Amino acid sequence: MNRALFYRRLPSPLHAARAGVGALWATALVAAALLLYHPLVLLALGLALLGAAAGAGVGGDLRRTLRTALIVALPIVLINVLVTREGLTVFARLGDLGPFGQGDLTVEALVYGAVIALKVTVLILVSTLASLAVDPDELLRLLRRFSFRSALTASLATRMVPLLAADAQRLAEAQRTRPAGTARGGNARGVRGCVAPRGVRGSGSARGVRGRVALFAAVLGGSLDRAMDVAATLELRGFAAASGTRRRTGGMARPWSRHDLAFCASAIAVLALALAGRLTGAAAFDAYPQLHMHVDVGTLVLCVALPLAILLPMCDRRGIEP
Amino acid sequence: MSVLAFADVTYRYPAAQAPALAGVSLEIAPGEMCLLAGLSGHGKSTLLRAACGLAPHFHGGQFAGRVTICGLDTREHGPAALGGVAGVLFQDPETQLVMNSVRAELALALESRGYSPAEVARGVEEVALALGVDHLLERSTHELSGGEKQRVALGAALAGRPKVVLLDEPTSQLDPVAADELIGLLWRLNQEWETTIVLAEHRLERCLAVADRVLALHDGRLAHDGSPGSFLEWSASHAAALQTPGAKLFSLAGLAPPPVGVKQARATLRRHGLLPPEPAPGQAPVPPARLTSGQAPGLTRGQAPAPAPASVRARRWHRPTAPAAALQMRGVWHELRNGPAILRGVNLALAPGESVALMGRNGAGKSTLLRHAAGLLQPTRGRIECTRIALLLQNPGDYFLHEHVRDELSEAALLAAGLAGMAERNPRDLSGGERQRLALAIVTGDGEPPAVVALDEPTRGMDREAKAVLAAELRRRAQEGQAVLVATHDPEFACACAERVVLLADGRVIADGPATELLAGGWYFATETARILGGAGGALAPEQGAALLSSYQRPALKVPAGIYG
Secondary structure, X not given: OOHHHOOOOOOOHHHHOOHHHHHHHHHHHHHHHHXXXXXXXXXXXXXXXXHHHHHOOOHHHHHHHHHXXXXXXXXXXXXHHHHOOOOOOEEEEEEEOHHHOEEEEEHHHHHHHHHHHHHHXXXXXXXXXXXXXXXXXXXXXXHOOOOHHHHHHHHHHHHHXXXXXXXXXXXXXXXXXXXXOOOHHHOOOOOOOOOXXXXXXXXXXXHHHHHHHHHHHHHHHHHHHHHHHHHHXXXXXXXXXXXXXXXXXXXXXXXXXXXXXXXXXXXXXXXXXXXXXXXXXXXOOEOOOOOEOOXXXXXXXXXXXXXXXXXXXXXXXXXXXX | OOOEEEEEEEEEOOOOOOOOEEEEEEEEOOOOEEEEEOOOOOOHHHHHHHHOOHHHHOOOOEEEEEEEEOOEEOOXXXXXXXXXXXXXXXOOHHHHOXXXXXXXXXXXXXXHOOOXXXXXXXXHHHHHHHHOOHHHOOOEHHHOOHHHHHHHHHHHHHOOOOXXXXXXXXXXXXXXXXXXXXXXXXXXXXXXXXXXXXXXXXXXHHOHHHOOEEEEEEOOEEEEEEOHHHHHHHHHHHOHHHOOHHHHHHHHHOOOOOOOOHHHXXXXXXXXXXXXXXXXXXXXXXXXXXXXXXXXXXOOOOOOOOOOOHHHHHOOOOOOOHHHOOEXXXXXXXXXXXXXXXXXXXXXXXXXXXXXXXXXOOOOOHHHHHHHHOOOOOOOEEEEEEOOEEEEOOOHHHHOOOOOHHHHOOHHHHHHOOOHHHOOOOHHHOOHHHHHHHHHHHHHOOOOOOOEEEEXXXXXXXOHHHHHHHHHHHHHHHHOOOEEEEEOOOHHHHHHHOOEEEEEEOOEEEEEEEHHHHOOOOOOOOOHHHHHHOOHHHOOOHHHHHHHHHHHHOOOOOOOOOOOO
C-alpha cells in the first residue's frame, strides 16, 4: 500500500497546526505556484517545499512523489515543444508536417514547457504535502456546518481509499495462490500459481488483462459487501437522525496554538510575497518570442524570502507531540 | 422491568426459505451479562440485529412479534434512534471504523445526534479513558492493530453511554491476548457501570466465567435459557457441539458439576484429590509437562515419571530429517526497507505427512512466514526449498471470482471436496465451513496433491462443529503424506490438527516441539484441558484429560486409543 497517499499524525509543527490553518497554508502555496513564473523562484519554492516536508517528517514520501511528478512533467515538456509554433530560436527542423504545418522545434517552447512542468511539479508537491499533513477528518468537520451528510460522505470516501487498496492487494495475493487452470473458463488465468513448482509463474498479457478484470470485479463485489456493513454501522451511529438534528458540532473548542499562529502568518507572508512578485514583475518570465529571464534584486529577495516564510514555522518544535 | 424484551418474534430475511428467528421470547434485565450460544446460522446475529432495529429496518424481510429495547419498540423506531440506547459491535472492525482518526471516530455518534462541542469533547475523553484508548486518539484508524481497532469500534459504540451493548462475535478476529482483554473490558463495563451486555460468541470457554446467563439458539428458536452452569449441563445432553472443553473433560471423567472456568474446574479437581497441592514454600515445582499419567498428584522432583498414555505417546513428535523435508526454510529473513525485520533467521523443516501449528501473537510473523513458504514474498536473506505448496489465506471469499461454484472448480474437484451438490450456488452464499472447503479445494487444485498445505488463520469465525470438520480434513491430508502448516491462535484447533507446534515471537522461532509439551504448559498458548490439569501428562484434549484423570483414580484403566480417529 502506498503510504504517501494517507494522512498520519506525526510529531511536526505542521501536523500540530489545526487543519483549517494547514489548508490555508497549502492554499497560499498553491496560489504562489500559480502566480509566479520565474524559474528561479519556482525552483526556490520547490526546494522550500521539500525542506518543509522534511520538517514535517514526510520528506521521504515527498521525494517519492517527486519521482512520480517527473513522469507527469516530462510529457508536458515534450508536448509543448512539439505543438508550440512560437519562439525564434529553432534547434531542430522536422520539415513539413502536412496539416500541422512546419515542424520547427524552438528553444523557447522547450524552456517554457520546462517552466510549466516545474509549476505542475510544485503543485503536485503542495497537494501531497497537504494530504500527508492536514487531517482530513478535521477539515471535513469544518464543512459539516454547511452539509453534514456531504462532509461525512467525503470523510468516508477518504477512509475507503486505503481499505480498497488493501482489499485489492489481498485479493491479488489470493489469486496468486491459485494453481493455474483450476477452473473452467480460465478464471485463474493471469495469476501466478503457487502450487506449481517455485519460480514457475503464469504470464502473458492476455492472461494478465483477464486476471485484472476478474480481480477488479472481485474488488468491486467486495466493496459492495463492505458498503452494506458500513451503511449498517452508519445507521447505528445516527446518520439518519443527523439530518433532522440541529448542527452544533462544527468542531471542538480549541485554543490557537503557536503553530496555528505561525502557519497563519506564514500563509499570509507567502501570499503577500507572491502578489508582490506578480505585481512588481520581480517574478516575471517571458519565453516568447525570445527567452528573456531577468534577475534583479526583487527576484533574489523572492528566492530568499519565500523559502524563509515557508520554513520558519517548521523551526519551532515545541508542543508538537500528538 | 426489562431493558431488552422479545415477544414471540419471528423474522425471515428477504427471499429466505426458513425464518432466521422463530417465536423467540425473552427478557433481559438491566445489568445482566448474557451470552448468546449456538452454531453458525442458527440465529445469533439475527437476534442481535433485531434487537438494534437493523432487522427489519435495514435488511427488510418479514417481521412478526415485538422487540422493545429500553422501552423503545423497534417497529416504531429505526436503528438511528435505537443506536442512542444500544451500542452495537460486529465481527469485523474494519467495517465499523468510518473515519480517519480515532478521535473523529469516537466523536461521530455524538456529533450525529447533535451534541454540543463541549459534550462531544467530554464524551470522547471519557470513553477513551474508560476503554484505555486515550493514547490512540490522534492515531489514524488504518494504522491500528486488529485489537486496537476492535477497542476503538467498541468505544464508538459506547460513546453515547448506551444502556445496552450488543456484540456479535467481537473476538473472532483477535489473537487470544486481545480477545481476553476485550472480554475483561466488557466485564468491567458491566460491573462498574451496570451496562447490559449481550454477547454472541463461539468460544464460550472464554466468556462463560463472566456471564450471568446463557441463551442458546437452535434453528432460530430459543433452545435454552439459564445460568452458565445449567447451560453446560443442558449442552452435555442436547448440544454436544456447544460444550466447552472443560465441560467435556468433566463429562467424560464422570465429574460434576461442569466447570464454567478453569478456576472452578481446578477447585473441583482439588476437592476430589485429582490435582497436586500448591508447592510448599522453598519446594521446586515439577514442570507440568513432566507429570504423566499414573503418577499420584503431588509428585516431587526426583521421582521417575510413569509412561504416558498410549494416546498421548502416539502423538509424539519426531524431528524430521532434512533431506526428506517437504518444506525447508534456512535462515530466512524478511526485512522491510526503512522498517523493522519481520522474520529473523527462521529455520523450519516439515517432513511429508507432518502437521505443524504455527502460533504466536498478532505481528509475530506467522502470516509473513506462510507467504514466504508459498513464494508470495522473497526473503531478503536465507533460502526456502519447497516443491509444491498450496496456501489458503485468511479470507476464503478472496478466492471466489465467479457467481457459481461450478465455475470455480472442475466437477471432479468439487466431488472430491464434497461440494458436488452446490455447483449451482453462488460461492458467497455458502456457509463459513463450506466456503473454507471450497477455497481449500481451489488452492490445492484438482491435479497432483501439493507437498505442503498451508493455512492462515482458517478458523476465524467458525463454530466448533466446522472446526472439527476442517481438523479432520487436515488430518486426512497429513495421513496421505501432505505436510500441513497451520497458523492459528486457537490452541484447541492446534491440538486437534497438529502434532508439532512452532511458537513465533518478533519474527523468531522461540519454541519448537511436540504439541503435548508446548500446548500444555502455558497461559495463552494452552488448551483449556491443559490449563485445568496444569499441563499434567501433556493432556491437551478433553479425551486425553479424562483418560489421565481416570488413571489417577484407577491406574489399571486402559486409555482408549484413537481419540482423534
